[in-house]
Amino acid sequence: MSVDFDTAVVGAGAVGLACAAVLSARGRSVVILEARNAIAQEGTTRNSEVIHASIYYPAGSLKARLCRRGSDLVYARCAERSVEHKRTGKLIVATSDDEVPKLEALFVAARTNGVPELAMIDAAELHRLEPDVAGVAALSSPVTGIVDAHGLALSYLAEAEENGAALLLHHRVTALDREPDAWRVVVRAGESDEEQSLRCREVVNAAGMGAEQVAALAGLDVDREGLRVHLCKGDYFSLAPSAPISLSQLIYPVGSAAGAGLGVHATVDLAGRVRFGPDATYVDRADYTVDESKRAAFAEAVRRYLPTLEDEWLAPDFAGLRTKLAGPGEGFRDFEIREESARGLPGLMNCIGIESPGLTASQAIAEMVAEQLDSS
Ligand SMILES: Cc1cc2nc3c(=O)[nH]c(=O)nc-3n(C[C@H](O)[C@H](O)[C@H](O)COP(=O)(O)OP(=O)(O)OC[C@H]3O[C@@H](n4cnc5c(N)ncnc54)[C@H](O)[C@@H]3O)c2cc1C
Structure with a gap:
């Protein structure tokens, strides 16, 4: 042949x-x-350029298995081929007592998926690690990080x-x-x-x-x-560099983790800039414009874990499109x-x-x- x-x-x-x-x-x-x-x-x-640890996905799924192995492979590759990356760690934050059981369920799911080094931390430890973040407890995943995609x-x-x-x-x-x-x-x-x-x-x-x-x-x-394939758009807003908020780890809310995305979370990029997003909206066609009118809704979502955030500290950044097999509500x-x-x-x-x-x-x-x- x-x-x-x-x-x-x-x-x-x-x-x-x-x-x-x-x-x-x-x-x-x-x-x-x-x-x-x-x-x-x-x-x-x-996208968020996060090296995920495999916390959220159902045990035994391809997402769970390939994420866990993929995370190890990405870190090894980054070291071998000098790809910029950082093991920032990630905190999934419960902002009220009724969210703590969800956090505990995530802890169990993540352990089942083989995620190493997980720890539940209390409000005092959370405050020590991230003074600007408010929460009653958090799940800490030190192996989560970021990479230059x-x-x-x-x-x-x-x-x-x-x-x-x-x-x-x-x-x-x-x-x-x-x-x-x-x-x-x-x-x-x-x-x-x-x-x-x-x-x-x-x-x-x-x-x-x-x-x-x-x-x-x-x-x-x-x-x-x-x-x-269903397209599900995610918008991002960035935090003004002059804003009096500083984060060293990635901060995720626990409350909305069951939706089409992981909830409007805070990521820190390799230059130290903080960005919030993505949200999740199913769309009919590819369009990367960020809708500025979402600023107030983003600020509202983020204030649950960063209570001092003010709307005007947010600026539209970029958007990405998820290629989901699950349609709305599935x-x-x-x-x-x-x-x-x-x-x-x-x-x-x-x-x-x-x-x-x-x-x-x-x-x-x-x-x-x-x-x-x-x-x-
Ligand atoms: C908002 C958002 C946040 C995300 N955050 C993360 C994260 O933090 N961590 C993580 O691990 N993952 C994240 N993801 C997922 C990640 O971005 C994707 O899983 C990954 O980029 C998929 O890569 P890909 O190579 O399959 O697709 P793509 O990068 O989209 O590449 C597909 C390529 O195919 C080309 N193409 C299409 N049709 C044709 C054709 N007919 N002929 C030739 N070429 C063609 C396109 O031009 C494109 O270059 C996120 C995704 C989104 C949308």
Whole structure:
């Protein structure tokens, strides 16, 4: 069989690039096809950049397992390849006594998921650690941290390229045709209408917001398979640098952790800037404008744990789009990471619904992709 590459990876976000790094390290020739003119322009760099510990996800789920392993892998990678990161620690704060049982339930869930170094702390200890934060108790997770997401993506690309992988920017995949012994991958380069094609044994669909369309191009009935992706927007507001609030750890409220997101939390970035968000609103189309009129609602939510915050200290920052398999009001949905031989599409590997903690889990997802392809 003659192919141009063993594997085509669709999408140069953290997940696609990690897949390219891991698959090329296992000896495959790999081409990465990216619709935009630079890597990591979508989900990968529009998020909280948190290295999650695996606190919230149901025991045994892919999110729980791949987040836990992914966290260890990200820290090891950051150390090995000098990617900027910081083990800030995270505090999940109960602001009233009736929230304490929720905190205790999270503690048990996180321990079941294998999160190390967890501790319940009381109000006095919370005040000692974070004098600006109000709460009656908190769950402390010292292994939670932050990472330069673009730097992480670049480190995957560097490894893939060291192993001989090729990156084609501005190449959108527009068709995927199954031939008897390979995939014919059709791409449109740049703004032209001209299409080219290449033949590959395997296709990894890591197209983020576009993953549902790419799966459909390959012939999957995404509705029947339950693979429809819902966009859920998260806005962020930043804290004015002059505001008299300082935080050293990431602060999450416990109250709203059951909704579409983790509640409007406070993150500190690698430059020490404090940012609040994301909130969660289902939307019909991609739009990254931050709605300034949400300022009062954000301030209200944040004041539950930072009571001295004033509305005017908040400025609209940026927005990200979650790619959720769960629609509004639906329960937990896991990542879909599956090789599609059983559906008559051998060599097609779908990664769909890779919302949070997808950045943390990226390398662990790539390992799973490689294992499934190796055994298919
Ligand atoms: C608001 C928010 C906060 C989050 N916070 C965190 C966090 O703190 N920690 C964490 O671990 N995770 C977090 N996440 C999740 C994380 O951002 C995602 O899981 C991760 O970025 C997914 O990466 P990806 O590579 O799958 O997708 P993306 O980064 O979106 O990459 C997909 C790529 O595919 C390309 N593409 C699409 N269609 C095609 C096509 N047809 N042909 C070629 N290329 C195509 C796109 O251009 C894009 O570059 C958050 C997400 C959101 C939205």
